[in-house]
Amino acid sequence: MEALSPRASSLLKTLVEMHIREGQPVASKNLQGESGLSVSSATVRNIMSELEDLGYLASPHTSAGRIPTAQGYRFFVDSLLQVGPVEEGAVSALNAGLDPNRSSGELVQSASNLLAQMTYQTGIVTVPKPSASQLRQIEFLPLSGDRVLVILVINEREVQNRIIQMQRPMTEEQLKAAADLINQRYAGSDLAQVKGHIVREMSEARDRIDHYLEAALELAKAAMESEEESGSVVVAGEASLLNQASPEDIQKLRELFDAFERKRDLLELLDRCSQADGIQIFIGEEAGFDVFGDFSVITAPYAQGAQSLGVLGVIGPTRMAYERVIPIVDVTARMLSAALSR
DSSP states (O other), X not given: OOOOOHHHHHHHHHHHHHHHHHOSOBOHHHHHHHHOOOOOHHHHHHHHHHHHHTTSEEOSSTTSOBEEOHHHHHHIIIIIOOOOOOOHHHHHHHHXXXXXXXXXXXXXXXXXXXXXXXXXXXXXXXXXXXXXXXXEEEEEEEOSTTEEEEEEEETTTEEEEEEEEOSSOOOHHHHHHHHHHHHHHHTTSXXXXXXXXXXXXXXXXXXXXXXXXXXXXXXXXXXXXXXXXXXXXXXXXXXXXXXXXXXXXXXXXXXXXXXXXXXXXXXXXHHHHHTXXXXXXXXXXXXXXXXXXXXXEEEEEEEETTEEEEEEEEEEETTSOHHHHHHHHHHHHHHHHHHHHO
């Protein structure tokens, strides 16, 4: 990244702050007045043109001012940003919401809610898998192209969604019957034991030429393997939506659940963040997924004692107030870790 002169850095910093605050392209005349620099409007225009040539600014319209690019925001965050302290009211809210007497599940949910309330962005918290996982229910919902949405209900409240590819075509009625069969056989059992039973019964079904049972077990095995490979997240409401849906709503639900593939992209990103120390900031497509092109992701890991448990953070537009959001994410992670460690 090319070094900027002090004057260009000052103007870029002012322009980014104005764009974050106002959400509009910044004209050279307004930038000149806001910057406090003793320079002519022509000089300001020239510097803005140079910053645009370097990739830090862009012109959304021919007659409008400039806006920061993702590269401009990256330079701002890395080199120009002055992070302020967390406001006293926010610390008080965190102290109240992250009471160590609460359960770990309540603390994680509270952390997500607090992040959203304090930053005005979307709060996210990955949830570690419990050491013992009990299968409560499994549902299969057909999607397009021989894909199946698997909804796993584990323990009391944890709902996991994943999409798998069918090895052989199955109708919606066959998928429902397969889910009923798996639930009758395995609901209430430990997941690790269920996986072993499924492998053994698949072999027995193959020997008996029981193609229907073998197909049902194949689906369940794929769902369990996907469960091992992917991170988990607690999501409230999916099972209720499915149970309450009328036949006319099923197609809408399929489209909604299709979008969960993007959530899995997010979980993959957060899993990468959990391997790093401290604050991680991804601006636009730095996250590695097109869906985040106009958004920033700010995360920090949290732990229980010396054991890393997961990642929390926020997702919001690139023009978020980084100087406020970054310390809130950092302090929330530290306070959640402290509450879980007591």
